[in-house]
Every structure is written in structure tokens, then in C-alpha cells.
Amino acid sequence: MGRGQGPTPDTDVLVVGAGPAGLTTALQAQAHGASVRVVDRRPHLTRPSRALMLHARALEGLRPLAVTGELLSRADTTPEARLHLGRRIVEARLGHADLPDTAFPHLTLVRQADVEAVLWQALQERGVHVDWGVEFRGLGRGGVQPEGGMVRAQLYRDGGGREEHDARFLAGCDGQAGTVRSITGARWEGGPYRVEAVLADLELDGPLDPGVLHVAVGSAGLTFLFALGEGATWRMLATRPADPQPAALFGQLGPAVPPGEVERLVRVSGLGAAVRDVRWSAQVALQHRLASSFGVDPVFLAGDAAHAHSPAGGQGMNNGILDALNLGWKLGFASTAGGLLPELLSSYHQERRLAARQVLALTHVIFFGEASPHPAARLARSILPALAPVLPFLLRRQWLTSKGIRLLAQPFVRYRSSAVSIDGTPRSVRWPRPGDRLPDAPASVAGREVRLHDLTALPGVHLLLERDAGTDALDALALPARAGHSPLVHVHRLSSHPGRGVVAVRPDGYVGFSCGEADPAQVGDWLRLVGALPP
Structure with a gap:
């Protein structure tokens, strides 16, 4: 049934x-x-x-x-960081990177x-x-x-x-x-990690600039301080050896950390700040x-x-x-x-x-x-201060920052083997493969200059037709599939993209179907496969 x-x-x-x-x-x-x-x-x-x-x-x-x-x-979409390596400080700008295929080419705090x-x-x-x-x-x-x-x-x-x-x-x-x-x-x-996190909202005395993310790397671990606290000016995230018997469930905020321990973590970080007040703290047991x-x-x-x-x-x-x-x-x-x-x-x-x-x-x-x-x-972290003289040069290289921001955005995630990633016949060679993310790029539609992600910035499936593709049958596919609902299949003709093919973009931004010819039968089969049209 x-x-x-x-x-x-x-x-x-x-x-x-x-x-x-x-x-x-x-x-x-x-x-x-x-x-x-x-x-x-x-x-x-x-x-x-x-x-x-x-x-x-x-x-x-x-x-x-x-x-x-x-x-x-x-x-904050233009964050800056200061990497504290012993007595050396290395500046890193983490704002807009050279990523032309996205509308969000930056880290976002x-x-x-x-x-x-x-x-x-x-x-x-x-x-x-x-x-x-x-x-x-x-x-x-x-x-x-x-x-x-x-x-x-x-x-x-x-x-x-x-x-x-x-x-x-x-x-x-x-x-x-x-x-x-x-x-x-x-x-x-x-399993569990042998390291746990300590979170705290703090008021600090010292020379730390509140407009910057401060990172201290030492042999014992890592400390972050940034002015995004909720109960105070500063939020701290530090690591320390884990308690063999965690006081809270994994992934949940545990009991408060004694103020003396919070002060110790800030002191040994070498960031040069002193804790004036601990407004809130919690230990967090970590696992993979x-x-x-x-x-x-x-x-x-x-x-x-x-x-x-x-x-x-x-x-x-x-x-x-x-x-x-x-x-x-x-x-x-x-x-x-x-x-x-x-x-x-x-x-x-x-x-x-x-x-x-x-x-x-x-x-x-x-x-x-x-x-x-x-x-x-621990050894690798202990020798980082010796590399401090070359780090500013490396961090000023735009390609390195862009590579890092791109990696954190998960470019390696693809769904090519998915049951709903379908290559049509003939296969398209001008678009990402089904299962790949659709990158942002310039396009022309009805005489307007747009970006592809502007076109797909509505819920539903988006059919991108190349310039010379037929449309009569495809237009019918874009009619509302369910009475009382807005259309969830949108058709766009790209005058900037020569060819007779079509690509179907899923609601999560991934290509679901592509074909070198805009064949209504094949497009309709895929739309019905994913439920965008009635069977």
C-alpha cells in the first residue's frame, strides 16, 4: 500500500x-x-x-x-587572525579569498x-x-x-x-x-578523544585586540580567544587532556570549570592576557x-x-x-x-x-x-616558532588562503554514485557531472546578466537550458505539480551557453541530471524519480 x-x-x-x-x-x-x-x-x-x-x-x-x-x-566575513607562536606573532587575513565560483568567498564567523x-x-x-x-x-x-x-x-x-x-x-x-x-x-x-575542550566567556586585561581572532599553538595544545562571547566580551576555546570519566555526555556542555583552571589555560597559552572575570564556563567531552x-x-x-x-x-x-x-x-x-x-x-x-x-x-x-x-x-607544535619567519610570506600568498578556505568548504563532497545522479543520453560534456555541486558562474538570461546561483536561489529544482535547446515540452514540466503550491520546477534558458543540452540542479545545489540534448522524456523521468513531478 x-x-x-x-x-x-x-x-x-x-x-x-x-x-x-x-x-x-x-x-x-x-x-x-x-x-x-x-x-x-x-x-x-x-x-x-x-x-x-x-x-x-x-x-x-x-x-x-x-x-x-x-x-x-x-x-564577521572579514576575520583577521594573530597566530601566537611563543614570542612571535604572525598576522593572517582570512577574509575574501580568490574563489570565483561562490558568492561567499570567505570564512564567516x-x-x-x-x-x-x-x-x-x-x-x-x-x-x-x-x-x-x-x-x-x-x-x-x-x-x-x-x-x-x-x-x-x-x-x-x-x-x-x-x-x-x-x-x-x-x-x-x-x-x-x-x-x-x-x-x-x-x-x-x-571512539573518544584523549583531549577535551574547555569553553568560557571571559573579561580579560591585557594587550589583545578585540577585533582579531587570537590563536596560541603550543606543545600542550591549542587556545583560541575571540571577542564573540555571549556572557562576556571574550570567548575562549582551549584543549586539555581529557578526564577518563567525562562528567557530561559527549557533545553536551558539561559542568563549569574552576576559575583557577580557566586562568591557568589563558596564562600558559602565552597570549599575554590576564583573566579579570569568568562569567561562564563548561567542559566538553569530545569524540569521533x-x-x-x-x-x-x-x-x-x-x-x-x-x-x-x-x-x-x-x-x-x-x-x-x-x-x-x-x-x-x-x-x-x-x-x-x-x-x-x-x-x-x-x-x-x-x-x-x-x-x-x-x-x-x-x-x-x-x-x-x-x-x-x-x-x-607535540613535537610538530613545539617547532612551529622556528618556522615563524617564513609563515608571514606563506600567509600573504592568496592562493594558500584560498586553498585553505576552499578545503574547509568541502569541495571533495560529491554524490556521483547516488541513485538519483543520472547521466542522460547523449552525455553532456559542458556541465559538472551529476552528483557534483553546481559552481557559481556568470550567465545571461533574457538579456539580463546574472549569476547561476542567482537563478537557483529559490526552493525547488532548476532546469538550466542551453541556448539552442527546444522548450515546448519542457515548459509543460514546469507547471505546478501540486494544486495549491507554488511551482517547484523552474526553467531558465541560458543565452550565454551555446548548445542543445539541459542540466537539472537539485534543491541543495547539486547537479542531479544532465544531458547533451534537452529530451523531455528523459528530463521528465528524472523529475518523477525525485518526486518533483507526479508519477
Whole structure:
């Protein structure tokens, strides 16, 4: 029995967890046709930030959801850093890099709390409200109902009150210690780090410029100080040997750190500052983990519920948002397609688990160099001051900065082997392969000079027609697929691109289909495969 033939769900998608991954999943699913409910066991939105950076791919993916403007208004997109190597200080400008294929060629420093506030406000404006103080504790009577294709979730509200909520899909975005993963049977592969993080909001005395990110690298580990504190001027992130028995669950903010220990971490960093006041602090146990499965229809995992990283490279929040951008449009289309879409739904695990494994490897290597107590890592950090004279020359090289910013934006993530990455016949040779990200580039449409990412900055699938492609049949494909909804298939003719081909860009910015001839039959087959058109 297909979807829509069984009992009627309360909502299409129930999202458990209102962090960046959960809020993005809800926004993306709602923008692509699903009804959504979000629950979180926290009593309210506000909490201290653990992440402080967004990269280009996350911003590109969020752009069609109309939130990037507000995010950038709260961010520093021209950060500067001072690398403290003993008595030597090396300046590094981390602002706009030479990256012509993105509208966001920079590191973006922004508090996780601000990211969550912007996403939450966007949901509010779309009529999707987060139910705070509501905890998911498992499956209710009937659990997963195969005939109706639904999940019956058991929810408990603070202060008493229990309810059961039926949804077509359950998105577990409830963190490293979340409940949803336990009901999927997924193994939590990996292990703890021998190093933990200490976060603190501080008032400092000393010569540190508040407009600069200060980084101290020593044989014992790493210390960051930057003026993005929430309870005070400065936020500190430092590493130290981990407690063999962590006082808090992995990935969650643990107990406060004694002020004397915070003062010691600042003192031994060599940054030359003195702690005047410790307003807030927490220890954070760190681990490297990957779920053996990111879910099977109708239960899915995203963000920290699916993978756990070190803080290295600022990848955790970004990777969760990229999970959500991938999962959300698929749940939206599957909710309203009127039938099962097995290839589309299974492609989420296929695509994002491989991506998470690659990112986990990257953060593992970076964190080893930054903070590992291993003798080789300690030795490498101890000789960095000797390299200080050549570092300014290297950091002034634009290509080096650009390479670093590009690497953090995950250019290696591709979905070429995905079930929904399809090469048409004849194969196109002028566009990225299906499964690759569509790079930004100049284009002309109806006499207007635009950028490709300007064209795709709306929810839905975007068909980019080359100049000489036929359009009569393709125009029909762009009609609204669902009564009462805006079109989710958009057609653009590129007068700047000669040829007769077509490329289909997925809602998350990746190429899903390309063909050297704009054959309506092949394009329609792919659109139906992903649920953008009715079967």
C-alpha cells in the first residue's frame, strides 16, 4: 500500500531537535511541500554557542531559504587572525579569498546561537512553531506502521502530559546522545578523544585586540580567544587532556570549570592576557563517531545524531546543515508525491554517510596536529616558532588562503554514485557531472546578466537550458505539480551557453541530471524519480 492510502498523519515530518540541523531540515522540508512539526526537550531557544563558523557550502545551500542575508548581518566575513607562536606573532587575513565560483568567498564567523535564532525566526514566519519542552522518548503503540508508512512518536511535555504524534517521516536531529538513533539500530562507530575542550566567556586585561581572532599553538595544545562571547566580551576555546570519566555526555556542555583552571589555560597559552572575570564556563567531552546508518525510511538521522566531530576546522555545524539541506527536500517531495520514492529516500544515507566519513577524516587529521598529546604532534607544535619567519610570506600568498578556505568548504563532497545522479543520453560534456555541486558562474538570461546561483536561489529544482535547446515540452514540466503550491520546477534558458543540452540542479545545489540534448522524456523521468513531478 503506498503513502497516502493509509491513516492520515498529524504532520508529514516530525523533526526531533531544534539545533541548526533540525531547524534547517524543517525549513527545507516545508519549502518543498511538507507539513512539519519541530519538538525540542530544551525549555527555550537560548543556549551557549558551541560552534562559531559557517562555510561557503552551507551558506549556498541556505540561500534559497532566504536566511543568508540575516545570517551575514550578524557575522564577521572579514576575520583577521594573530597566530601566537611563543614570542612571535604572525598576522593572517582570512577574509575574501580568490574563489570565483561562490558568492561567499570567505570564512564567516557567526555564533551558533545567532544561526539558530535566524532559522527559528524564518520558521515562525512560515507558520512552523517549535514546541519547546517536549521530549521524544520513543515509539508509541504500533511504532512504525508499514501499511501507512508512518511513525507513531511518543512525546512528553515538561510538567506532565503525554501525547502520540503520527508522522510520515521522523528526522532525528537530537544530538550525539539523542534518542532517535537508538530506535534505528544504528551502531555508533568510533571512539573518544584523549583531549577535551574547555569553553568560557571571559573579561580579560591585557594587550589583545578585540577585533582579531587570537590563536596560541603550543606543545600542550591549542587556545583560541575571540571577542564573540555571549556572557562576556571574550570567548575562549582551549584543549586539555581529557578526564577518563567525562562528567557530561559527549557533545553536551558539561559542568563549569574552576576559575583557577580557566586562568591557568589563558596564562600558559602565552597570549599575554590576564583573566579579570569568568562569567561562564563548561567542559566538553569530545569524540569521533559515525552512525552505521543514517536511517531507513521512515526514520532518518542528521547532524550530531549521525556523526560527531572534533571542533577542528569548524565542520560540525556546517556538516549538520548540509545533512539537513539534503534530507529536507527529499522528505518534502516524498511527502507530497502521492507514492513511494525508494531511490530518493535511500539516496540520503548513500550520499551523506560517505560525505560525513570524508569530513570526519579531515577533522581527525587537523585535530591531531592541533591538540593531540601524541609525541609526534607535540613535537610538530613545539617547532612551529622556528618556522615563524617564513609563515608571514606563506600567509600573504592568496592562493594558500584560498586553498585553505576552499578545503574547509568541502569541495571533495560529491554524490556521483547516488541513485538519483543520472547521466542522460547523449552525455553532456559542458556541465559538472551529476552528483557534483553546481559552481557559481556568470550567465545571461533574457538579456539580463546574472549569476547561476542567482537563478537557483529559490526552493525547488532548476532546469538550466542551453541556448539552442527546444522548450515546448519542457515548459509543460514546469507547471505546478501540486494544486495549491507554488511551482517547484523552474526553467531558465541560458543565452550565454551555446548548445542543445539541459542540466537539472537539485534543491541543495547539486547537479542531479544532465544531458547533451534537452529530451523531455528523459528530463521528465528524472523529475518523477525525485518526486518533483507526479508519477
